[in-house]
Amino acid sequence: MVKMLVPYPENCTGCRFCEMACTIWHDGKVNHADARLQVHRRNVKIDFPSVCTHCVSCGDDCCVLHCPVEAIKKQDGKVFVDEEECTACGACVEVCPFGVMRMEEKAFNCDLCDGDPTCVKFCPTKAIVYEEPKPEQYEKVKKLLEVEE
Amino acid sequence: MTMKGYCGRILKVDLSAEKSHARTFDEKYASKYLGGQGFAVEIVYHGVPEGADPLGPDNVLAMAGGLFDGFPVPTGGKVAFAAKSPATNTLAESIMGGSIGPELKHAGYDALEITGKAVSPVYVFIEDDKVEINDAADLWGKDTRVTPETLKKRHGWDVKVACIGVAGEKLSKIACIDCDDRQAGRAGLGAVMGSKNLKAIVVRGTSDLVPAEPDKLLEIALRYQKIYEAAPSFIEDTKYGTGEFLGWVNKEKGVFPTRNWQESVFKEREKIDPYYWAPRYVTKNKACFACTKPCGKLFEVKSGKFAGVAIDGIEYETLYSLGGQCGNADVESVARANELCDLLGMDTISAGVTVGFAMELMQRGIITEKEVGFRLTFDNASDAVPRMIEMMGNRTGFGDILADGVKVAAKKIGKGSERYAIHTKGMEPPAYDVRGMKGHGLAYMTSTRGACHLRAGFYAPELVGKFWKWEGIDRFSPVNKGFMVSQTENFMSVYDSVGLCKFSRGFFLIAKLPEVIEAITGMKYTEDELLKIGERIHNMKGAFNAREGMTRKDWLLPARILEEPIVDGPSKGSKISVEEMNMMLDDYMKARGWTNDGVPTPEKLKELEIA
Numbered sequence: 006m007v008k009m010l011v012p013y014p015e016n017c018t019g020c021r022f023c024e025m026a027c028t029i030w031h032d033g034k035v036n037h038a039d040a041r042l043q044v045h046r047r048n049v050k051i052d053f054p055s056v057c058t059h060c061v062s063c064g065d066d067c068c069v070l071h072c073p074v075e076a077i078k079k080q081d082g083k084v085f086v087d088e089e090e091c092t093a094c095g096a097c098v099e100v101c102p103f104g105v106m107r108m109e110e111k112a113f114n115c116d117l118c119d120g121d122p123t124c125v126k127f128c129p130t131k132a133i134v135y136e137e138p139k140p141e142q143y144e145k146v147k148k149l150l151e152v153e154e
Numbered sequence: 155m156t157m158k159g160y161c162g163r164i165l166k167v168d169l170s171a172e173k174s175h176a177r178t179f180d181e182k183y184a185s186k187y188l189g190g191q192g193f194a195v196e197i198v199y200h201g202v203p204e205g206a207d208p209l210g211p212d213n214v215l216a217m218a219g220g221l222f223d224g225f226p227v228p229t230g231g232k233v234a235f236a237a238k239s240p241a242t243n244t245l246a247e248s249i250m251g252g253s254i255g256p257e258l259k260h261a262g263y264d265a266l267e268i269t270g271k272a273v274s275p276v277y278v279f280i281e282d283d284k285v286e287i288n289d290a291a292d293l294w295g296k297d298t299r300v301t302p303e304t305l306k307k308r309h310g311w312d313v314k315v316a317c318i319g320v321a322g323e324k325l326s327k328i329a330c331i332d333c334d335d336r337q338a339g340r341a342g343l344g345a346v347m348g349s350k351n352l353k354a355i356v357v358r359g360t361s362d363l364v365p366a367e368p369d370k371l372l373e374i375a376l377r378y379q380k381i382y383e384a385a386p387s388f389i390e391d392t393k394y395g396t397g398e399f400l401g402w403v404n405k406e407k408g409v410f411p412t413r414n415w416q417e418s419v420f421k422e423r424e425k426i427d428p429y430y431w432a433p434r435y436v437t438k439n440k441a442c443f444a445c446t447k448p449c450g451k452l453f454e455v456k457s458g459k460f461a462g463v464a465i466d467g468i469e470y471e472t473l474y475s476l477g478g479q480c481g482n483a484d485v486e487s488v489a490r491a492n493e494l495c496d497l498l499g500m501d502t503i504s505a506g507v508t509v510g511f512a513m514e515l516m517q518r519g520i521i522t523e524k525e526v527g528f529r530l531t532f533d534n535a536s537d538a539v540p541r542m543i544e545m546m547g548n549r550t551g552f553g554d555i556l557a558d559g560v561k562v563a564a565k566k567i568g569k570g571s572e573r574y575a576i577h578t579k580g581m582e583p584p585a586y587d588v589r590g591m592k593g594h595g596l597a598y599m600t601s602t603r604g605a606c607h608l609r610a611g612f613y614a615p616e617l618v619g620k621f622w623k624w625e626g627i628d629r630f631s632p633v634n635k636g637f638m639v640s641q642t643e644n645f646m647s648v649y650d651s652v653g654l655c656k657f658s659r660g661f662f663l664i665a666k667l668p669e670v671i672e673a674i675t676g677m678k679y680t681e682d683e684l685l686k687i688g689e690r691i692h693n694m695k696g697a698f699n700a701r702e703g704m705t706r707k708d709w710l711l712p713a714r715i716l717e718e719p720i721v722d723g724p725s726k727g728s729k730i731s732v733e734e735m736n737m738m739l740d741d742y743m744k745a746r747g748w749t750n751d752g753v754p755t756p757e758k759l760k761e762l763e764i765a
Contacts, residue, residue, distance in 0.1 A: 016439075018439045018441035018445075018450070019334070019440065019441055020231075020441035021443060022446055025226040026372065026375065029365070032362075033364070033365075033368035033369075034362040034365070034368065035365075036260070037312075038360050039362075045311065048303065049452065049464055050452060050454075050464055127376070129379060129382075129447065129448075130448065
């Protein structure tokens, strides 16, 4: 069974620990703009995490389809950027419906931390769970994100 | 930049000159003040000239993220504000859990210093090296939810906003600063922003924060997260919020001030107890930045006359101030009053204590229904409390008289009302009746910002009976409290400087901090060295206040606490006598190495390298 990050907005408290843990684990530093997921702390009622769904719920707004040089690939259910081929044009960042395709010198995205996601380990309230993908949860997040367009 | 964990820069914004400038600091400065409160206090101590008007252009508003801010340390995301307080005329800090502290660090600054006064309403927008002073005419008069929402639509949803409400604009001496529905509530710092015509501080930061030992830091983070998960008090906090121990304080200890401190047990406590309301009204947990044990509760009222209320609350202190203190047993009314305080930008503690004070005045016939415009009485609290809070925030009608807290109100009202104004140094007290916890009573006096439960946090040692290196603490005894309070004040100054939440202090003792500080900065400290820094910070506040002419005679407890024993409950008959008060103060001054008048000696300041 393929497991993915599944967001539960109703459980998110907005503490943003996941973002910090993500970038420390990957890069040895904290930078929320480089976190492979995002916490939105919008107002007193709404906090939610936005995660990479690895093609599960992106539909036409798909980084794989929109990459002009076919540098974004999918293997074993996971989407990843081939750094050799990436030209850092930013098309994937533009199109990503969850706002979690990132760009430094090259584009990069969530790699599920080799099967033991750091964000899940550090989330104290089960707002991100590593389990079988639940498209309805991704839809919830997409709807919440529409406000920020 | 060689220093790890710090940005090494402080941003100064001069609103009069419309200029900004970043200055650098070195490792020596960092190791003298740590960060957070330490930095904020240093900036105000050196930046505010003697005798400055707290609401004039010479006052300085400092904001600084704690040393841990921005790094994954559970509960380590607090940000400190400081200025000369308009409520107390002392150097006062106020700490909150808003995400603007970490964001400021990502923008490249450990602290922000705001001086001068803008000619018309402005907000400061900081985006890394770009600093703008922008027109805020359209935001003036807006509440603390509309303001950040408007600014986020303008600058992007990821910016962080600290702002004031109408109360701060109207220079209420109990006005607070809001960020993320959290407040730097105490000591009227919102009015300092208002006096500078500064509606909001908006920050976006995009640079890296690099810890000295990333892997070690992640290991520490997970370890403390597990410790917190297993801690019984945190399990209860997460379910019920900070009011979790209300029943215990009220019923078992009998020190829950009620009806303006006329009683110390609120008999209708069950109706405002979170064990009652959490299952009925809480729809979600809310956390401060980096907090893994969320005590914040989204409290929503779905029907009835208060339908639509949605707040991050109700905190323990607010259950007292807008609840028991006002005889208000209607939890929906407490929530509505809390929401109004938040929206208008007023400290819930001071606002509620002031309403309760006015209620006692009406009870005693000192003010009348005709003057106020309605029945501002304990038995009409459900309607009266939110109504008066709204009038205070907007300074309408009788609300204008109460808008600056009890000390100013008593002066305006006269007729012996001073007797019922419960405060020290001009600040209204929090939710612990110190007649039944004498060391905490001392802490209300020695707190540099007036009656406060968090400068020494001495309620916990006295209620639990043990803390840190002490056991068998007797809350009814004044003995040795001078020494203990001086020690816990130093402890708390360190805590506010690293940016940890004080609810963690039971497990995360000072002796455990050097490991974390080293993982972030690479700098090594011992427990004693950290406590010395805490002592330095407290002494700077003490020296500032002495310079402003405030001495021991200005610290004393209000008459009610000295003369009227607790009337019922487990602490019945207890009070702090004048002799006990003086004995504790004498002991405290000795422990501090200050003159018996409360002035830090030149020798002490030299020893602590305070210039």
